[in-house]
Amino acid sequence: DMLLGVMGDPIAQSKSPLMHTAALKALGIPGAYVPLHIAPGQLGEAVQAIRTLGFRGVNVTIPHKIAVMDYLDKLDASAVAGGAVNTIVNDNGVLTGYNTDGIGYVRSLKAEAVPDLSGAHILVLGAGGAARGIISALLQENPASVVIANRTADKAQELAASWQAAGIVTGAAMENIAGMIPDADIVINTTSVGMFPYPNDTPVASGLFRKGQVVSDLIYNPLRTRLLEEGLQAGCTIHGGLGMFIYQGAYALEYWTGEAAPVDIMRQTLLEAFG
Numbered sequence: 001d002m003l004l005g006v007m008g009d010p011i012a013q014s015k016s017p018l019m020h021t022a023a024l025k026a027l028g029i030p031g032a033y034v035p036l037h038i039a040p041g042q043l044g045e046a047v048q049a050i051r052t053l054g055f056r057g058v059n060v061t062i063p064h065k066i067a068v069m070d071y072l073d074k075l076d077a078s079a080v081a082g083g084a085v086n087t088i089v090n091d092n093g094v095l096t097g098y099n100t101d102g103i104g105y106v107r108s109l110k111a112e113a114v115p116d117l118s119g120a121h122i123l124v125l126g127a128g129g130a131a132r133g134i135i136s137a138l139l140q141e142n143p144a145s146v147v148i149a150n151r152t153a154d155k156a157q158e159l160a161a162s163w164q165a166a167g168i169v170t171g172a173a174m175e176n177i178a179g180m181i182p183d184a185d186i187v188i189n190t191t192s193v194g195m196f197p198y199p200n201d202t203p204v205a206s207g208l209f210r211k212g213q214v215v216s217d218l219i220y221n222p223l224r225t226r227l228l229e230e231g232l233q234a235g236c237t238i239h240g241g242l243g244m245f246i247y248q249g250a251y252a253l254e255y256w257t258g259e260a261a262p263v264d265i266m267r268q269t270l271l272e273a274f275g
């Protein structure tokens, strides 16, 4: 049987076991995907246990996505570019770390909102781990420009500088972006602002969106954030974070099983759980 799981702390709230259990069943693959509560001090032993117990792979979530990189045998280019690992594949004891968050986000954005990102002017709100992961994947799509805006402007500048070679990424202070929002084709929130239990917060002032823009939010709890609500009212296309969660899982499942993930069933399972 195929043993899979997700390592995090806390882990009880994770919807990954629900989503992947439904996916394994739909594919007819005998196995299990279990929540694994791993405290930071136990991470090394837990990774070793993947080999000992013969797990085919695991997802890795907060707070282990960066620290886990030290314990793996190989890192895929996605993990190096994203600076974090969310998926481990075990090939006969050899552990490879991947980051499917960025490609999962881009696959979702293209499937649900913008089929072609080439030439797009993109404004990314936030400069943390989530921003890093998606920017590397966005740059593969040949956008015209990427502006990273962050409350702490230095972090936006640093993150932008790390993609200097790409030449089209710049940093900005969040307080200065009101004038930039109308120029963006796509505005993406990667900050935690607007997430439950503070769903009324937004990362930018209201009234700045214009018709025809795409407003995207990585948050999926709530499914429709206040930011997305404001975008909708301004006539924008909106894109929520549930798709990113589904597709990061879909890529992981495809690496473990070699089969196409049943994304419709995964989505349906989550919608029922959130409903």
Ligand code: ATR
Binding pocket: 125, 126, 127, 128, 129, 130, 131, 150, 151, 152, 153, 155, 190, 191, 192, 193, 203
């Ligand atoms: P993640 O991995 O989810 O990106 P992170 O690395 O801690 O988490 O980054 C959190 C991001 O949300 C940062 O861009 C942070 O801005 P700062 O760098 O200025 O801290 C942003 N963020 C969190 N709370 C915020 C708030 N109340 N207002 C504006 N930005 C906020």
